[in-house]
Structure formats: structure tokens, C-alpha cells
Amino acid sequence: MSNMLILDPRPPVTEAANDLAPRLTTLDNAVIGLVHNGKTHGRELMEMVIDELRGRWSIAEVMHIGPPSPGYGGNPDDAKPAAEAIMAAISAIGD
DSSP, X not given: OOOOOOOOOSXXXXXXXXXXXXXXXXXXXXXXXXXXXXSTTHHHHHHHHHHHHHTTSXXXXXXXXXXXXXXXXXXXXXXXXXXXXXXXXXXXXXX
């Protein structure tokens, strides 16, 4: 049996994990954030999801969060207004 060296590329965890946000009991009057990766059909996929949700709940507002294109690395400051307003977020990858 040979020895094997395994490298873990993840950075060490230096902070305690935050508690999870409480689960919403309803999406009525909620502001929903739709997070997509900017690839082809990502936004369209998220629109179909929100159409389904609107059939069940009275959603107050939808905020799209995602780059204008997949190659754009983004700026965290661009997401701050949405992060302060949204009550629930849905993430998906389209291509």
C-alpha cells in the first residue's frame, strides 16, 4: 500500500458559520431575488420559476441579480441594494 498526499484547495475557515435565516412561512408580499450566472437562458429560466411562484403567492417585487455576461466577474457592491431588500433568493444556472 502506498502513501497518498491529498491537497485541499479550500481556504481554512477562520470565522464561525452564521446561523441560517429563518424560513419564510409565505411568499405573499415578499421581495424575491433571482440569482443567475449570465449565461444563455439563465434569466429566462428564472422568469419561468417566478411565473410559477406568482401563481401561488402575491409576490411584491422581483430583483434580478446577475452579471450582464458570464465573463464578467462582478462587483460585490452591485449586489448590496438587492441584499438589503430581498427576503428570499432563488439561484439557478442556465446555459
